[in-house]
Amino acid sequence: MSVNVSMAMIPAAVSEFMRGPHRLLIDGKWVPAASHRTFPTHNPADGSLLSDIAAAEAVDVDLAVTAARRAFDDGPWSRMAPAARAKLIWKLADALEAQAEEFAFIETLDNGKPLNDAKVVDLPHSIEVLRYFAGWCTKLNGESISISNPGTWHAYTTREPVGVVGSITPWNAPLMMAVSKIAPALAAGCTVVLKPAEQTPLTALKLGQLILDVGFPDGVVNILTGFGETAGAAMTAHPGIDKVTFTGSTEVGRLIVRAAAADFKRVTLELGGKTPVIVFPDADIDRAIEGAARSIFSNAGQICNAGSRLYAHRDVFERLVDGVSRRASEIRVGAGLAASTQMGPVVSQEQLERISGFIASGQNQGAEIRAGGGRIGSEGYFIQPTVLTGTRPDMDVVQQEIFGPVLCAMSYDEADLDRIAREANATNYGLGAVLWTQNLSTAHKMARKLKAGTVRVNGGGLDPALPFGGFKQSGWGRELGREGIEGYTELKSVAMAL
Template sequence: MDLASAHGRLSPVTSDFIARPHRLLIDGKWVEPSSGKRFPVLDPATGQQIASVAEGNATDIDLAVAAARRAFEAGPWSRLKPTERGKLVWKLGDVLEAHSEELAELESLDNGKPITDARAVDLPFGCELLRYMGGWSTKICGQQIPISAPGEWHAYSIREPVGVVGQIIPWNFPLLMAVWKIAPALAAGCTIVLKPAEQTPLSALRLGELILEAGFPPGVVNIVTGDHVPGAALAAHPDVDKVAFTGSTEVGKLIVQAAAGNLKKVSLELGGKSPAIVFPDADLSVAIPGAANGIFFNMGQCCTAGSRLFVHEKVFDRMMTGLADEATKLKIGPGLDPETRIGPLVSEEQLNRVTGFLASGREQGAEVVTGGKRHGNAGYFVEPTILTRTTPEMKVVREEIFGPVVCAIRYGDDDLDRIAKQGNATEYGLAASIWTRDIGVAHKLARKLRAGSVWINVHNFNDVALPFGGYKQSGWGREMGYEAIELYTETKAVAALL
C-alpha cells in the first residue's frame, strides 16, 4: 500500500492533523524548537515520510522543565482540590474516547500496528486507565501513627506529589504508554515533561492537543519531541524530581546514570524474555491460540512477549503443529487494513535487528518451523516465526528480540523446581505464563517464578488495577493499580509534642 492509498483510509480529521505543522508543547503553547530543526516521521508499512516533527534539544527541555516547575509550585494546578484534579483526569479519558477513532488511525499509521488492535486494546485501555487513576485523586492518604516515645504525641504521615516528573516513553504502544505515565502522575498532583519516542511522536502530540482541550492549566503537561538528546537532557536535569522510563534495559541503565546527578527518583519498565510454560495436561485449544497471541500480538513488539515457549514433550509436536497453523493464518499487511493481523515492525532499524536474530538462530542450529524471513520488499515486515531445536546458549534464547519470533523448547521434567529454574534462567523477570488444568500446580509454580506478572492460561493480560513491573533487569517499580500512585508521591512524617 503506497502513501496515497494509506491516506485514503484515513478520516479527514486525521489527515488534517498529519498535514499541519507539529511543534513542541511548552507552558500551554505550541512553539517552534529552539534549534529550528525538524525530523521526518515514516510510515513503517511503506518506509515513506508522512510528516515532520519539531526536533527538541536541551534548551527546549530547560524551558519545559521551568514551565512544569511554575505550574507545580505557583500555578493553579497546585491549588486544585483533589476532587477537581480527579475530574480533570477523568475528563481527559472522556475526551480521549470521543477521539478514539482518529487516535487509532494515528497509532496504526505511525507505529504500524493493526488498527483493529488499536481500536480494541490501546484506546479502550487508555481511556479506562485515565478514569481509574482519576478516581485515586481523592484517596491518596497518609495515616495516624502511634508513638512509643515518652510524652503525648500527635503523629501522622502525608503523601505529597513528588514534583516535576520527566517521562520517556517507547514506540511499541505510543499513546497507551503516554497514558500509563501521565495518568497516575496527574492524579497524584505532579507536573510533567513528556518525551515521546522519535519513531512514533504523532499520537502524543495529538494527546497534547486533547489535554489542552480538556482544560489542564498551562505547564502541567509539556511535550518535547526529538531523538535521544532531549531524553538524555530530561533524565539528567537538576530540576526534575523524578524520571519514569519505559524501554530497553540498555537505555534504562543510562537513565539511572543520568539521574544520579541530583539523585532524582527513578522508575523503570524495561525488557523481558518471558517464559510460557505448557504442561502436558494443558487444554491445547486454549494454549495454542493463547501462546500465538502471546508472541505475535503487536508483531512481538511487547516487553512481555512469550518469546520462550517451554512445552512438555508429551504435547510438543501437537503444540508446534497448532502454533504453526495459527502463524500461517495471520494476514500480513499495512496496519490500516482492517484485515491485517501482523503489521510492519516500527522501523528499518528494528527490521534489521529482528532479521539479524533470525540469521543468528539459523547459524547456531535452530530449526525454522514456519516463517523465518522478511515479508515482501517494501515496508518493514517480518513473517511470524517459530524456532525449535534451540539451546540456552543461543542468542535468540538469551536476548530480547522484540519481534514475532518464538523459541520453542521441549522439556520432559515434572519437578516444579527444575521447571522454574529453566523459566528463571534469564537476566529479565517481567512476565511469565503457565498453561495447565491443575490450578494447584499453577499456583505453586507461580510462586517459584521470578517475574512481576504471572498469568495462568493466558498471556499478555493487563488490567488497570493490576500492578505491572519487573524483577531483576526488567526494571524498578510498578505501574497501574495504587502502586502507580506511590511512584509519584513522597511520604512525609509529622510529629507534634502536645
C-alpha cells in the same frame, strides 16, 4: 500481504492533523524548537513520509522544565483540590473517547499496528487508565501511627506529589505508554514533561491538543518531541526534574540510572523482558496454542512482555508447536489500515534488521525454522511470524530480547517444578511469565517459584488495577495500580507532642 491502502479511507480530521505543523507543547503553547530543526516520521507499512516533527534539544528541555516547575511550585496544580484534578483527568478521558477513531488511525499510521488492534486494545485501555487514576486523586491518604516515645503524641503520615516528572515513552504502544505515565503523575499532583519516542510521536502530540482543549493549566503537561541522545539525555540530567519514568530497553535504562544518580532523582524503569510460556501436559492445548501465538505475534512481537520462550512438556510439545506454527503461517500480515490485516509491520528498518539478525544467529547456532523466518516483500518493514525449535538456553535468541515475532520453542521431560522454574528464570529478565495448566496446585506453586513481576495463568492481560513491572534487569518500581500512583509521591512522617 496487502501494503497499498487507499488514503481515501483516512478521516479528514486525521489528514488535517497529519499535515501539521507539529511543534512542541511548552507552557500551554505550541512552539517550534529553539533551533527550528525538524525530523521526519515514516509510515512503517511503506516507508513513506508522514510528517515533519519539531526536534527538541537541551534549550527546549530547559524551557519545558521551567514551565512545569512554575506550574508545580507557584501554579494552581499541586494546590488544586483532589476532586478538581479528578474532574479534569476524567474530562480528558471523555475527550479521548470522543476522538478514539482519529487516535486509532494516527497510531496505526505512525506505529504500523493493525487498525482494529488500536481500536479495541490501545484506545480502550488508555481511556480506562485515565478514569482509573482519576479515581485515585481523592484516595491518596496517609495513616495515623501509634508510637512508643515517652509522653503523649499524635503521629501520622501524608503523601505528597514528588514534583516535576520527566516521562520518556517507547514506540511499541505510544498512546498507551504516554497515558500510563501521565495519568498517575497528574492524579498525584505532579507536573509532567513528556518525551515520546522519535519513531512514533504523533498520538502524544494529538493528546497534547486534548489536554489544552479540556482546560489543564499552562505548564502542567509539556510535550517535547526529539531524540533520546539529545532531548532525552537533557531531561534525565536536568536538576529541575524530580523523577524520571522510562519504558524502553535495558541498555538505555542503565544510562538513565547513571544520569539520575547525580542528584538522586527518583526513577521508575520498565525495561526488557523474555517472558516464558510454560505449558503443562494437563493444559487445554487448543487454548494454549491460541494464547501462545497471540502472546508472541500480537503487535508483531513488539511487546516487552511478549511470550518469546515456549516450554512445553514432551507429551504435548509437537502438538503445541505444530499448532502455533500453523497459526503463524495463517496470520495475515499487511498494512495496518487494511481491514484483513492481523499483524502489521515492525516499526522501522533498524528493527527489521535487528530481528532478521537474531533469526540468522539462531540458525547459525543450530535452531530450526518451523515457520516463517524471512522478510515479506521489499516495501515496508514486514517480517514473517517465526517459530524456532531446537533452541537451547545458551543461544542468543533465548537469552536476549528480540522484540519481534520470533518464538523459541523448547521441551521438558518431567514435571519437576523446580527444574522448570530454574530454566524459566535463567535470563537477566524477570518481567512476566505465562502458565497453562488446569491444576491449581501447580499454578500456585509455579507462581511462587518464577522470578517475574507478573504471572498470568491460562490467559489474561493488562488491567489498570494490576501493578506492572519486573524483577532483575526488567526494571525498578511498578506502573499501574495503587503502587503506580504511589511511585509519584513522597511519604512524609509527622510526629507531634501534645
